[in-house]
Amino acid sequence: MHDKTLTELAAALAAGEFSSRELTESLLGRIERLDGELNSFITVTADQALSAADAADAARAKGDAGPLTGLPLALKDIFCTQGVRTSCGSKMLDTFVSPYDATVVEKLAAAGTISLGKTNMDEFAMGSSNENSFYGPVKNPWDLSAVPGGSSGGSAAAVAAGLVPAALGTDTGGSIRQPAAFCGITGLKPTYGRVSRYGMVAYASSLDQAGPMARSAEDCALLLGTIAGHDLRDSTSVARGVPDYRDELEASLSGLKIGLPKEYFGDGLDPEVETAVRDAIKVYESMGASIREVSLPHTDLAIPAYYVIAPAEASSNLSRYDGVRFGHRCENPADLIDLYKRSRAEGFGEEVKRRILIGTHTLSEGFFDAYYKKAQQVRRLIRQDFLDAFEDVDVLMGPASPTPAFDLGAKKDPVSMYLQDIYTIAINLAGIPGISVPAGFVGNRPVGLQILGPHFAEQQLLNVAHQFQQATDWHRRQPAFGKENA
Numbered sequence: 120m121h122d123k124t125l126t127e128l129a130a131a132l133a134a135g136e137f138s139s140r141e142l143t144e145s146l147l148g149r150i151e152r153l154d155g156e157l158n159s160f161i162t163v164t165a166d167q168a169l170s171a172a173d174a175a176d177a178a179r180a181k182g183d184a185g186p187l188t189g190l191p192l193a194l195k196d197i198f199c200t201q202g203v204r205t206s207c208g209s210k211m212l213d214t215f216v217s218p219y220d221a222t223v224v225e226k227l228a229a230a231g232t233i234s235l236g237k238t239n240m241d242e243f244a245m246g247s248s249n250e251n252s253f254y255g256p257v258k259n260p261w262d263l264s265a266v267p268g269g270s271s272g273g274s275a276a277a278v279a280a281g282l283v284p285a286a287l288g289t290d291t292g293g294s295i296r297q298p299a300a301f302c303g304i305t306g307l308k309p310t311y312g313r314v315s316r317y318g319m320v321a322y323a324s325s326l327d328q329a330g331p332m333a334r335s336a337e338d339c340a341l342l343l344g345t346i347a348g349h350d351l352r353d354s355t356s357v358a359r360g361v362p363d364y365r366d367e368l369e370a371s372l373s374g375l376k377i378g379l380p381k382e383y384f385g386d387g388l389d390p391e392v393e394t395a396v397r398d399a400i401k402v403y404e405s406m407g408a409s410i411r412e413v414s415l416p417h418t419d420l421a422i423p424a425y426y427v428i429a430p431a432e433a434s435s436n437l438s439r440y441d442g443v444r445f446g447h448r449c450e451n452p453a454d455l456i457d458l459y460k461r462s463r464a465e466g467f468g469e470e471v472k473r474r475i476l477i478g479t480h481t482l483s484e485g486f487f488d489a490y491y492k493k494a495q496q497v498r499r500l501i502r503q504d505f506l507d508a509f510e511d512v513d514v515l516m517g518p519a520s521p522t523p524a525f526d527l528g529a530k531k532d533p534v535s536m537y538l539q540d541i542y543t544i545a546i547n548l549a550g551i552p553g554i555s556v557p558a559g560f561v562g563n564r565p566v567g568l569q570i571l572g573p574h575f576a577e578q579q580l581l582n583v584a585h586q587f588q589q590a591t592d593w594h595r596r597q598p599a600f601g602k603e604n605a
């Protein structure tokens with residue numbers, strides 16, 4: 120059961136091949152056997168999952184099942200879940216039990232899905248390797264000495280290892296696409312505003328967006344249709360109809376115009392990653408797509424602009440963790456200032472503190488114009504680069520990451536970690552959607568092909584990704600780790 124896609128599992132449940140309870144029990148058993156080694160879950164909600172599975176089976180027996188009824192999945196531990204710890208990978212929220220559900224959690228539950236638990240992540244979604252989690256690093260199921268990527272590394276590793284068929288992640292600067300690439304799964308970052316952020320712990324509010332991580336583009340289409348849509352509780356969510364994202368999956372790609380940004384194939388790109396990506400692009404050519412080189416001239420400014428804007432927003436968002444209202448509180452504070460200082464010093468990890476310091480500095484009087492305002496101006500230029508490129512081509516393609524998954528512990532210097540995000544970060548600054556699909560390997564470590572489209576072009580991205588998955592079987596490969604422990 121664990122090697123099937125969500126779509127296949129849905130068909131098997133509908134055909135009565137097994138019940139949702141049997142499926143849920145089988146996956147909970149895998150989590151129990153395998154996750155001690157992987158560490159992809161922070162919290163497993165077995166009891167709730169089994170009662171939800173029974174409810175799904177009962178609904179099906181009454182003829183009330185929808186396309187997602189009874190399907191298990193996992194939620195990155197950044198989504199508020201009523202009655203269940205929502206830690207955001209931080210000691211600060213280690214004992215925080217949310218009093219309400221995030222909009223996406225509510226929608227997935229209403230569609231009949233079953234959450235098996237909350238997945239591990241970099242603290243407050245800050246990181247590219249999952250090594251910044253208070254709960255310890257996650258291992259990459261393809262190679263246990265490698266990172267799974269971050270910050271949604273737990274979600275990616277859990278799907279890749281066959282612990283769940285799908286999971287939700289969030290992407291502020293690549294946190295869905297890069298771990299999807301590192302773990303050989305499919306991950307979609309929707310257009311900013313396509314999915315409600317209500318109940319998603321805020322990192323950088325103008326960049327954060329939730330999205331699906333699964334084996335196939337078809338599965339991502341199914342999930343996106345469920346989580347997308349306007350929400351009165353998130354003023355940045357966009358009032359725009361939600362199509363059935365599966366409708367266009369089979370459309371022909373003949374005549375598709377693909378742009379290859381020359382800046383995404385330059386220095387720093389691992390040659391074997393480049394070969395895999397170029398081979399993938401040849402598959403599109405064979406389907407009748409045309410390829411041309413384009414330029415995104417401000418690409419080299421994306422990392423500096425992002426690492427000003429994201430920490431600035433984070434320093435403001437994270438000021439709510441003051442030891443008073445919720446979250447970690449220090450023992451025996453001498454006075455209010457001592458309470459603030461020690462609660463925050465004890466509750467936050469090193470990378471989070473670094474970002475708060477950077478953000479507070481760049482927002483402070485005297486530095487605001489030089490850093491924050493300048494970064495916002497650069498952001499506008501980066502956005503314009505994409506809009507210009509989409510005048511000439513339908514989609515852009517390139518690598519999701521300059522290298523395959525690196526070794527655990529390999530990147531001690533924060534700047535070398537930030538440089539990892541070169542191909543993912545500009546997309547968030549521009550607000551456009553992007554998807555990473557499995558496209559080969561370097562040794563035993565997966566490579567992700569990234570496909571980008573204009574704002575609200577999710578349907579086209581999913582079509583383009585799905586057609587590749589009809590012609591290749593990279594997304595079907597499974598790590599030996601998951602197979603041996605079947």
Ligand code: GLN
Nearest residue numbers: 244245246291292293294
């Ligand atoms: N790696 C980037 C960062 O550390 C992106 C993280 C994310 O998308 N949440 O900020």
